[in-house]
């Protein structure tokens with residue numbers, strides 16, 4: 001049986017979400033903006049989804065805006081923050097953000113904004129004090145991701161949020177990898193904006209949401225109808241939105257038990273690979289880490305070849321961000337944690353789903369070891385190294 005271990009790229013839809021999508025597609029066919037009964041049924045389904053999503057993150061329904069994906073929600077949060085006070089032209093963020101945050105910030109930089117990217121340590125975590133020090137009187141926004149999509153590190157969002165609150169600066173967190181996997185309470189975390197995406201927590205593709213604290217104005221990216229109270233024009237993708245609410249409910253209902261089980265399996269895979277594959281290292285902190293993220297650099301075993309070999313053994317893994325891997329760019333996240341370039345190209349990201357069993361975890365370990373051994377057999381560099389002609393990179 002195939003082992004799908006690329007859940008950081010996208011997750012398999014859960015039965016509860018699928019059946020809700022089928023039901024809503026077939027039965028709730030009206031447009032939520034229409035005044036007749038069919039429309040009002042749709043409006044009720046939409047409100048119900050809003051209430052459910054809001055409750056699960058400690059928000060109120062009016063603070064939730066449905067979007068088409070996490071990328072859209074990230075873009076909208078950033079645009080809204082800069083539009084809130086146009087005299088402020090400075091933004092604080094980090095070096096390990098997703099492209100959905102990095103690219104809009106780069107676009108702002110081309111338009112006169114100054115961006116301060118806070119660095120991370122070797123362990124991939126952000127020091128809240130560094131964020132606080134970067135804040136200036138003209139700072140419009142601080143944006144720090146909750147959990148990293150490549151190396152799985154989880155930031156101390158509550159503390160960063162507190163520093164932002166003290167400084168009176170808006171705070172956004174890209175929580176796409178965290179929502180549905182880690183507990184979220186927007187109040188306790190002191191966030192003004194939080195973004196999520198359904199397909200990262202076993203919901204459908206094509207739905208996400210933006211939490212915006214009551215009182216913060218949102219700018220619409222799309223010009224058109226007055227849907228989402230003028231915050232997001234375009235007829236709502238009701239089946240996907242309802243499916244997202246169902247998926248989030250399921251994920252939150254089983255969160256504690258899933259996190260415990262996945263953390264144990266994650267550590268089993270990490271220890272198994274590090275002990276059975278010589279010259280392999282873990283990227284990112286072992287604690288402060290998503291329960292299902294294993295990111296390892298395997299010296300002299302190129303990720304592209306490893307992925308194909310593992311695919312042949314029935315195991316789906318990746319080298320890092322799905323989008324960046326496709327473009328063949330070296331990962332900015334791995335560079336930011338100080339991984340040397342010759343190791344950046346040797347990183348495997350293994351992100352199994354909750355259905356993973358212990359024997360499957362062991363199969364992952366054995367397959368990674370076998371694939372690495374095969375590639376190293378063919379590697380002139382590796383053979384020279386084991387003859388002692390060159391020092392190993394990893395001491």
Ligand SMILES: *Cc1c(COP(=O)(O)O)cnc(C)c1O
Nearest residue numbers: 069070071098100149176177197
């Ligand atoms: C996947 C991802 C996104 C983008 O979400 P989409 O719904 O695919 O647009 C943004 N940020 C992070 C951290 C992600 O993992």
